[in-house]
Amino acid sequence: MSLLAAEGLDKSFGGVVAARNVTFAVEAGKLLAIIGPNGAGKSTIFNMVGGQLRPDAGRVMLAGHDITGLAPRRIWRLGVGRTFQVAQTFVSMTVAENVQMALISRHGRTRAWWPDASGLYREEAIALLDRVGMSANAERPSSELAYGDVKRVELAVALAGAPKLLLMDEPTAGMAPKERAQLMELVHGIARERGLGVLFTEHDMDAVFAHADDIIVLVRGEIIAAGRPDEVRANARVREVYLGGSGGADGGPARTSATAG
Amino acid sequence: MTAKRIVAAKRDHHLSDLSFLLVQALNGLASASSLFIIAAGLTIVFGVTRIVNFAHGSFYMLGAYFGVTLIPRLLDVSSSFPMFLAGVLAAALGVGLIGVAMELVLLRRIYKVPELFQLLATFGVVLAVQDLVLKIWGPLDILGPRAPGLRGAVDILGHRFPSYELFLIAMGPLVLGALWLLMHKTRFGVLVRAATQDREMVGALGVNQALLFTGALFLGAALAGLGGALQTPKLAANPHMDISVIAEAFVVTVVGGMGSVPGAFLAALLIAELQAFGILIFPKITLVLVFLLMALVLVVRPWGLMGRPEAGQARVVLPEGIVRLQRFGRAEHVAVAAAGVILLALPLVGDAYAIKVAIEVLAFALAAFSLNFLIGVGGIVSFGHAAYFGLGAYAAGLMVTRLGLPMEPALIAAPVIAGLGAALFGFFVVRLTGIYLAMLTLAFAQIVYAVAFQWVEVTGGDNGVVGVWPSRWAGGRTTYYYLALVVVAAAVVLLRRGIYAPFGYTLRAARDSAVRADAIGIDVRTHRWLAFTIAGAAAGLAGGLFAFSKGSIDPTLISIPMSVDFLVMTLLGGVQTVVGPLVGAAAFHSIRDLLMPLTDYWRLLLGLAIIAIVLAFPRGIVGGALLLRSRLGWDDAVARARARTPA
Ligand SMILES: Nc1ncnc2c1ncn2[C@@H]1O[C@H](COP(=O)(O)OP(=O)(O)OP(=O)(O)O)[C@@H](O)[C@H]1O
Ligand SMILES: [Mg+2]
Numbered sequence: 001m002s003l004l005a006a007e008g009l010d011k012s013f014g015g016v017v018a019a020r021n022v023t024f025a026v027e028a029g030k031l032l033a034i035i036g037p038n039g040a041g042k043s044t045i046f047n048m049v050g051g052q053l054r055p056d057a058g059r060v061m062l063a064g065h066d067i068t069g070l071a072p073r074r075i076w077r078l079g080v081g082r083t084f085q086v087a088q089t090f091v092s093m094t095v096a097e098n099v100q101m102a103l104i105s106r107h108g109r110t111r112a113w114w115p116d117a118s119g120l121y122r123e124e125a126i127a128l129l130d131r132v133g134m135s136a137n138a139e140r141p142s143s144e145l146a147y148g149d150v151k152r153v154e155l156a157v158a159l160a161g162a163p164k165l166l167l168m169d170e171p172t173a174g175m176a177p178k179e180r181a182q183l184m185e186l187v188h189g190i191a192r193e194r195g196l197g198v199l200f201t202e203h204d205m206d207a208v209f210a211h212a213d214d215i216i217v218l219v220r221g222e223i224i225a226a227g228r229p230d231e232v233r234a235n236a237r238v239r240e241v242y243l244g245g246s247g248g249a250d251g252g253p254a255r256t257s258a259t260a261g
Numbered sequence: 262m263t264a265k266r267i268v269a270a271k272r273d274h275h276l277s278d279l280s281f282l283l284v285q286a287l288n289g290l291a292s293a294s295s296l297f298i299i300a301a302g303l304t305i306v307f308g309v310t311r312i313v314n315f316a317h318g319s320f321y322m323l324g325a326y327f328g329v330t331l332i333p334r335l336l337d338v339s340s341s342f343p344m345f346l347a348g349v350l351a352a353a354l355g356v357g358l359i360g361v362a363m364e365l366v367l368l369r370r371i372y373k374v375p376e377l378f379q380l381l382a383t384f385g386v387v388l389a390v391q392d393l394v395l396k397i398w399g400p401l402d403i404l405g406p407r408a409p410g411l412r413g414a415v416d417i418l419g420h421r422f423p424s425y426e427l428f429l430i431a432m433g434p435l436v437l438g439a440l441w442l443l444m445h446k447t448r449f450g451v452l453v454r455a456a457t458q459d460r461e462m463v464g465a466l467g468v469n470q471a472l473l474f475t476g477a478l479f480l481g482a483a484l485a486g487l488g489g490a491l492q493t494p495k496l497a498a499n500p501h502m503d504i505s506v507i508a509e510a511f512v513v514t515v516v517g518g519m520g521s522v523p524g525a526f527l528a529a530l531l532i533a534e535l536q537a538f539g540i541l542i543f544p545k546i547t548l549v550l551v552f553l554l555m556a557l558v559l560v561v562r563p564w565g566l567m568g569r570p571e572a573g574q575a576r577v578v579l580p581e582g583i584v585r586l587q588r589f590g591r592a593e594h595v596a597v598a599a600a601g602v603i604l605l606a607l608p609l610v611g612d613a614y615a616i617k618v619a620i621e622v623l624a625f626a627l628a629a630f631s632l633n634f635l636i637g638v639g640g641i642v643s644f645g646h647a648a649y650f651g652l653g654a655y656a657a658g659l660m661v662t663r664l665g666l667p668m669e670p671a672l673i674a675a676p677v678i679a680g681l682g683a684a685l686f687g688f689f690v691v692r693l694t695g696i697y698l699a700m701l702t703l704a705f706a707q708i709v710y711a712v713a714f715q716w717v718e719v720t721g722g723d724n725g726v727v728g729v730w731p732s733r734w735a736g737g738r739t740t741y742y743y744l745a746l747v748v749v750a751a752a753v754v755l756l757r758r759g760i761y762a763p764f765g766y767t768l769r770a771a772r773d774s775a776v777r778a779d780a781i782g783i784d785v786r787t788h789r790w791l792a793f794t795i796a797g798a799a800a801g802l803a804g805g806l807f808a809f810s811k812g813s814i815d816p817t818l819i820s821i822p823m824s825v826d827f828l829v830m831t832l833l834g835g836v837q838t839v840v841g842p843l844v845g846a847a848a849f850h851s852i853r854d855l856l857m858p859l860t861d862y863w864r865l866l867l868g869l870a871i872i873a874i875v876l877a878f879p880r881g882i883v884g885g886a887l888l889l890r891s892r893l894g895w896d897d898a899v900a901r902a903r904a905r906t907p908a
Contacts, residue, residue: 050780072779081780088777090770092584101770102781110767110783111791113759117766118586143579161781 001064003028003197004049004165009058011044011221018044020221022058026165026197031188033208034201036218037241042201043085045218046169049199050082051075062165081158082167087150089142095153096138099125102160128156132186148175152183159190166191168200172207180204184211209233217241280418287417289537290530291426294433295488297529299506300513301440301522302484308457308520309477312368312379313696316386318507320356320482323390324489325498326398327352329405332493342410352490353483360482364475370876372474375581376696377642381832382875384825387503388868392861394500405493425494432491436484437526444522449476457520458569504821508707512555515700518568527566548711555704560689563697580772582637583837586761587887592895604746608739616738617810622850623742623749624807629830629842630753631799637836638760639792640772641691644699645706646800646827648686651819653679653801655713655720658729658814663719668732672748672805679801680794682709687793691786694775703821710819725815729808745806752799753843759795760839768792829867832874835881844882 002025009022018041026032034042047053049060051072060068067075090098103121104110129135132152137145142153151171158166171187172180184207191198202208208215208229215232217225225235232238303317332348363386371379411428414421444450452473489502496502513532517524532551539550564570589597607619628650635641656678657671686705693701713720720726735741759765771778771785778785808814817823826849834845857863874881880888 052776052780072776073782073784076780076782084776084780088774088780090773090777091579092582092769092773093766097766101766104763104766105782109763110788112763113755114762116761117763118588118761120763141585143584157777157781 002026002061003063004199005059005061006045006049007059007061009045009048009060010056011041011048011053012056017041017221019048019055022218022221022223024216024223024226026199027213028164028197029191029195030213031191031198031200031211033212033215034199034218035203035205035208035215036201039220040218041221042218043169044221046082046085046167046199046201049075050080050167076161076163079162079164080167081161081163081165083151083154083158083169083171085169085173087147087154089150089153089157091141091143093142094139095129095134095142095145096122096125098142098153099128099156099160102157106161125156125160128159129153131159131190132156148172148179148183151175155183155187163196165197165199168198170201170203172202172204177204180207181210187211280420284417284420284422285537285541286534287422287426287430289534290433291429291533292536293529293533294429294431294436295492296509296513296533297433297526298436298491299485299488300510300517300525300529301436302481302488303510304514304517304520304522304525305453305457305484306477306481307514309453310368310372310474311460311696312372312383313376313511313519313700314368314481315380315383315507316363316390317481317485317510318503318505319387319390320360320485321489321506321510322394322498322500322503323359324352324356324486325405325493325496325502326394326403326489327355327486328490328493329403329498330398331355332490333406336406336409340409342408345406345408349487349490353487356486356489357479357483360478360485361475363482364478367872368478369471369474374875374879376699377581377636377828377832377836378875378879380644380699381825381828382872385868385871385875387507388864388871390868391500391503392863392865392868396861398498398500400500402497402499404497405490407494423495429491433526433529436487437522440522443480449473453477453480460571508703508821509551511700511703512551514565515555515697515704516558516565518565519696521565521567524565524567545715546711548715549708552704552708552711556689556701556708559693559697559701559704563693580640581836582633582640582772583760583769583839587839588761592890608742613738616742618851618854620738620742620745620810621807622847623745624803624810625827625830625850626843626846627749627752627803627806628800629827629834629846630756631796631803632827633831633834633836633839633842634756634760634796634799635792636831637839637842638765638772639768639789641789641793642695642699643690643702643793643796643824644828645702645704645709645821645824646796647819647821647823648702648706648709649679649683649797649800650804650807650823650827651709651713651814651816652682652797653804654808654814654818655804656801657805658726658808659719661730662726662728668730668735668809672802672809675805675808676798676802679804680798682801683797684790684794687790687797691789691793703824706819706821706824710816710821713816713819721815723816725813727813729812729814731809735809741810745810748802748806752802756795756799757839764788764791829871829874831881832871832879833881835884835887837880838883838887841881841883848882 004026006022006024009019011019022045024032034045036042044053048055051070051074054069059066062078062080067078090101093101097118100117100121103124104117126135126138129138132155134149134152134156137149142150145153155171168187172183175183187198188211190196212229214227215229216223217232217238219241224241225232225238299321303314306312306314306317328349331351332345335344335348338344367382367386371382408425411425414423415427444454452469456473513525513528516532517528532554535550535554536547539547543550558565608616611619628646632643632646635643653675657675660666660671660674661668690698690701714722730736731741735744767783767788771783771788775785804818830845830849831842832845833849834843835841856866860866878885
């Protein structure tokens with residue numbers, strides 16, 4: 001039984017088909033990458049798995065349980081942490097408080113009228129921030145951070161729920177190339193150490209091919225190829241979409257240095 | 262608007278009388294036309310500027326006053342229908358120019374500020390215009406001359422129906438047609454539609470943008486003026502017509518879809534007919550019906566019948582409210598201790614009048630503090646907080662006067678009843694955000710107001726109820742003061758605790774990013790709903806205390822101006838601070854108390870003060886003081902934090 005199994009997911013917005021019969025699985029301890037051009041439907045898939053969107057058809061199974069259409073907060077409780085393409089943090093809080101907030105929620109104390117929240121689960125939060133290399137910034141307002149650092153805080157927040165599955169929608173968007181490699185290294189390390197399944201998407205093909213165990217290629221909502229990195233790299237249709245056809249004459253993987261869509 | 266005449270007519274007719282129903286429907290159509298003309302202006306201005314303009318009611322009122330001034334002069338020249346029409350159009354034009362002035366002087370400066378500030382600034386204009394109108398035209402109603410040629414009535418299936426009403430019926434579709442042509446055949450109109458549909462579009466317009474906004478204000482204001490001037494032969498110009506019409510125009514705009522002119526037409530029809538027939542079936546709750554409809558639409562389809570949902574902003578912006586929770590340092594502890602000593606010693610030094618004012622300040626302070634629990638912490642901009650203050654006041658007042666219970670249970674019932682009301686309304690309110698949320702809170706407040714106003718047997722209607730006195734032991738002014746002080750202090754300390762506790766953090770998390778909060782397991786709606794209920798209960802407690810200090814209750818405690826007072830107190834003190842609203846309430850109420858007896862222009866001053874705060878002093882007193890302190894480098898807490906963190 002896979003940790004995550006998406007079965008025949010469909011989603012359209014008005015006339016736009018964002019996902020059609022999307023089926024894939026993520027195993028514990030493995031990294032699955034979804035790649036595809038802008039507007040392919042990658043974020044839509046993340047949102048259907050994370051509960052932000054309800055699929056028109058199909059099922060999302062988490063460790064054998066049907067979680068289709070559950071609210072994000074319930075899916076989180078079942079062990080799914082996520083980051084967003086446009087990073088979402090609590091801008092009025094410090095870096096540490098962002099993580100503490102997630103811990104407060106995990107311990108079911110969001111309604112508590114006592115004690116001061118600023119001291120609650122602080123050590124745990126600092127430890128998580130340490131893991132993503134942000135503990136030195138614990139006291140800074142999160143609104144002041146560079147975008148790459150915000151993404152790391154988001155990762156720490158996602159980890160605070162002790163997830164079994166991590167969803168990362170463009171985790172390195174907006175980062176410098178060196179920083180990207182470091183972050184993917186970090187995610188890979190955490191996934192290995194905790195046996196997490198990771199579903200991520202990236203426009204940076206170097207990151208994808210270096211870290212993904214498996215890749216699915218999405219074009220206009222449909223999976224056109226799936227398999228191990230070398231298989232996908234060799235796939236004729238993928239080469240067409242990414243290298244030929246639509247005019248990518250530079251020879252490298254399309255949009256290696258793409259920015260957030 | 263024609264309620265009295267209709268009720269009189271109802272007596273002589275049976276509901277099954279078809280011809281009567283027809284006349285009733287025609288009456289509805291005539292009101293629909295007026296309502297549409299006014300609301301069309303409001304909706305166009307909203308579509309382009311995204312500002313909900315309270316002053317639209319003032320435009321309408323000015324249209325009426327311009328009408329009653331200009332039309333008789335023109336009819337003196339020649340008593341003809343074209344002259345009448347010329348007078349109406351001149352009035353509309355004049356109001357249009359005032360709209361232009363408002364855009365140039367005020368609105369232009371507030372397009373980018375948070376909605377709360379926009380709403381308040383335009384309400385400042387309402388207050389200022391009210392006093393100016395009183396000064397120029399006096400307090401008495403002024404009825405306009407009837408239109409030559411339309412003074413008679415026509416016979417409709419045996420009923421006499423005024424010809425002027427028929428003319429009004431025709432005006433609605435006429436204006437709709439004219440607006441359609443304008444919107445589809447002129448460059449200006451095309452731009453207005455584009456701006457309404459796509460906000461980003463406006464930015465791309467460059468230089469044209471300023472002109473477009475000014476033009477939209479001219480058109481919107483002129484339509485309101487037209488509506489006002491057209492009413493003059495049947496409805497006297499009076500200094501209260503602004504608030505009543507703005508509430509109705511809001512309903513039409515919201516129901517139709519904010520920004521949609523055809524939607525406004527449809528909604529005006531719906532609402533006017535609902536009123537025309539509602540008064541036959543439920544004469545007691547016509548006002549409630551209208552606001553219920555608005556509430557229903559906001560809950561089910563917030564973008565209205567013919568509007569379209571606005572795409573959410575992906576942009577992450579700092580919220581307007583408490584961003585950095587200041588913890589009490591030495592300076593704050595000293596200030597709190599000093600305030601405590603002053604409050605405890607006040608009855609020893611102050612006279613009876615000072616104590617009375619102080620009791621009122623205490624009640625308002627709790628209400629404002631509870632409001633900022635919603636706004637500053639939860640990001641829930643309630644424009645109807647007076648509903649819960651009023652519910653508490655009425656619950657306490659009615660228990661004492663109608664049920665003969667003593668003060669103690671009444672003071673317990675006040676927060677309970679207000680909390681229940683807030684729980685009921687809040688259930689729907691927390692499903693919305695931004696301007697739609699503000700409109701829904703307003704609608705609910707108007708429902709409570711309408712009930713207090715119309716349910717005369719129980720609430721005493723407009724006059725309210727007198728004889729709401731405390732128990733004997735607390736009857737002395739000083740004793741009651743200390744009672745209020747203890748109760749308010751306890752409530753404030755408790756609420757403040759919540760802000761620093763996990764619950765307050767959770768509210769801020771939900772405000773900062775509802776998506777993120779949801780994705781870490783937070784039930785955003787439930788927490789917001791709890792906050793709304795708790796804040797409502799606290800406001801209700803404040804209302805109960807206030808009722809006993811005043812000895813009476815009346816609908817002004819629930820009115821829109823009361824809600825605005827609370828907002829102004831909050832704003833004046835500083836929405837970004839925890840204790841600001843307390844300071845704001847004290848400052849606002851004492852200044853009002855000092856100035857009101859000295860001037861006939863209190864509302865003018867207040868209006869200008871609100872605008873000044875929004876434009877120049879958005880942090881309020883406490884926010885400003887904190888800023889000053891950190892500029893001067895006296896801020897030890899911040900300095901220490903800076904030293905600790907690498908820049
Ligand atoms: N809420 C929505 N309403 C309407 N259309 C939407 C919505 N969300 C996504 N779409 C459309 O669905 C399609 C897929 O969008 P999605 O965001 O999933 O793409 P993506 O692969 O994540 O793109 P990117 O690489 O730019 O992030 C796009 O055509 C997009 O315009
Ligand atoms: Mg995406």
